[in-house]
Amino acid sequence: MPSTGTLDRLPIIDIAPFLNSDPDDSDKRVATAAAIHRACLEYGFFYLNIEAYVSSSVPEELTQLGRQFFSLPQEEKDKLSLKNQDFARGYARLKENVTNGKADNHEGLDFYKPVDNPDKTKPVWGENQWPSVPGFREKYEQWVEKMKALGLIVMEAMSIGLGMTREEWQDLRGQVNDSFWVMRVIGYPPLPNDHDGFSCGAHKDYGCLTFLYADPSPSALQVFLRRPGAAIRRTVLQRLKSHLAAAFGGLGATDTGKLGLPAEEGKEEGIWINADPIPGCIVCNIGEMWEVWTNGLYRSTLHRVVHRGSNYRVSVPFFFEPNFDAIVKPLDAVLRMEKGDPGFTCKLQKAPVVYGDFLVGKVGNNFTVGGKGKY
Numbered sequence: 001m002p003s004t005g006t007l008d009r010l011p012i013i014d015i016a017p018f019l020n021s022d023p024d025d026s027d028k029r030v031a032t033a034a035a036i037h038r039a040c041l042e043y044g045f046f047y048l049n050i051e052a053y054v055s056s057s058v059p060e061e062l063t064q065l066g067r068q069f070f071s072l073p074q075e076e077k078d079k080l081s082l083k084n085q086d087f088a089r090g091y092a093r094l095k096e097n098v099t100n101g102k103a104d105n106h107e108g109l110d111f112y113k114p115v116d117n118p119d120k121t122k123p124v125w126g127e128n129q130w131p132s133v134p135g136f137r138e139k140y141e142q143w144v145e146k147m148k149a150l151g152l153i154v155m156e157a158m159s160i161g162l163g164m165t166r167e168e169w170q171d172l173r174g175q176v177n178d179s180f181w182v183m184r185v186i187g188y189p190p191l192p193n194d195h196d197g198f199s200c201g202a203h204k205d206y207g208c209l210t211f212l213y214a215d216p217s218p219s220a221l222q223v224f225l226r227r228p229g230a231a232i233r234r235t236v237l238q239r240l241k242s243h244l245a246a247a248f249g250g251l252g253a254t255d256t257g258k259l260g261l262p263a264e265e266g267k268e269e270g271i272w273i274n275a276d277p278i279p280g281c282i283v284c285n286i287g288e289m290w291e292v293w294t295n296g297l298y299r300s301t302l303h304r305v306v307h308r309g310s311n312y313r314v315s316v317p318f319f320f321e322p323n324f325d326a327i328v329k330p331l332d333a334v335l336r337m338e339k340g341d342p343g344f345t346c347k348l349q350k351a352p353v354v355y356g357d358f359l360v361g362k363v364g365n366n367f368t369v370g371g372k373g374k375y
Contacts, residue, residue, distance in 0.1 A: 008273045010223065011039050011271045012281065014053035015274070018153050030160065044286055048154070048211070051280040055059065059213040059282075059370040062143055062185075065331050070107060070187035080109065084253040086119075086126030088112060088363055097203030104220035106199055106305070108186040111140070113324075123360045138185070143318070144259030147211050148179055149319030154209060154284065162294070164333040167359070172293075176208065177328040180291040180356065181319060188220070188313035191306060199313075205287035206362050207321040207355075212283040217307065218276045221283065221315075224302035225255030226270040253357060258329055275303075290323055295338065324356035 007369055011373045013035045017028035039046035069077070080091040089112055094102035113280065120126035130137040159169040166315045202224065218349055275283055290298045307313050329352035 008225070010043055010045050010047055010275055010283075011035065012047040012049060012278065013039065014049040014052070015150070015153060015157070016049070018157055019052055019085050029157070031158035033157045034234040036154070036157050038291070040158070040161075043223075043225060044299055045275065045303070046284055047275075047278055047281040048227055048284045049281050049306075050150070052173050053150065056280055057195040057245070058143070058146075059316065060215075061139055062213065062316050063150040063215045065133055065136045065139060066187065066316065067183040067312065068133045069136065070111065070312070072133075073129075077107075079094055080129040080131065082110070084120075085123055085129060085152050086122060088124045090129040097200070099198070099203050102197035102201055102245045104197060105195050105199045105307075106186050106188045108184050111144075111183045112183050123363050139183075141250070143183065143316070144183060145321060147183075147318040148181060149177065149178060150211065150252045151181075151209055154320075159333075162331065162333045163336070164331065167333055169291075171333065175328065176320070176322050178323045179208075180321045180359070182207070182321060184316070186315045186317070188217075188305065188307040188315070190310055190312075191308050198304050202302045202304040204300040204302055205285060205319065206289070206358070208266075208289045208298075209288040209320040210283075210285045210287065211320065212285075212315060212317045214277050214283075215313060216277050217309050217311055217313040218308065220305050220307040220313055221273050221275045222272045222304050222306055223275045223285075224268075224270050224272050226237075226268050228269050238292070266316045272304075287307060287319070287321075289353075289355065291330050292351075294333050294334045297334055319358070322355040324359075326355045326359075328353050328355055 002353060013032060015032065017025045017032050020093075030208060036046065074093075077091050078093070082088065082090040082092055084090055089110055090108070092108050094107045096103060097104040097106065097108065109129075109131070111125055114128065115125055118125060118127045137271065152173065155172065164172070186200075191199050210299055212221070277283075286298055286300055288300050351361065
């Protein structure tokens, strides 16, 4: 059964019931779908147990291959520079990506769905640039196929959680069955104490589903959970910290961070929690397209990376996105919820968007500030 989340811990959901058609698993599938629905409502993030889907050795090898690439001489990595293509596909140096106006302390290698008639003068329409590291392309292309299939599996589970009919699910499936996916390989050296920024600044993903595998580095990925009253609890914590400091000689600011309660930058009250890697699991979160599909019922969640460990961290986020020409608009199942519940409070009146246009607009903004900020 799924593991329910708590105030400061993300839920763990096993996708195994959706991996076969055994009629005895129907109740388990319903329970899994309901758990994903609750996680999207309450967190926007969850751990997805994929032990029954793929051996843990497979993504582990991906991070090892990524580490080999990032350890190459700088001039070798620069041969795959973003500027060689469409400024979207390829390698970005350390601190070239910018989030919230500040340089991110990571380097990355980006891949997108291959396109017909590539044209590097058009945003996101160039060709992928693969490292010469032996086995890199083969293993990563295999991972792409696994994650594309997983995306459809999770999407079907979400359709059940939302009460969609089979016909409605088939319509939604037709919007994502040729996913304009994105995959990144990201390297994070330890964050310098004097760095005016983060390993990756706070942001929300703008696509559909993100599947993140990362090496075992703890206390790096942080997720912001909206929690009314958190400001009051934070004040109490700070007072307790002051008392402890007076009695025992002080607790540094990083100790407060370990409790998951650094000051929030925005207006919403909430807490930052660590989403540390769990063996056999990937971290899954929803992007802005789900806000449109659900008219705001599901909301994309702020997250950031603050890697202060002594090691070099490697992560591999895969972004399962809608088809490039998909028209994303509120789902009939959600509109039925709104009509049947006068107390429904999530009406944001989301306007339909063509995903490709939305993506190009986002990437275009990234170009003007010098880079992207993802995980």
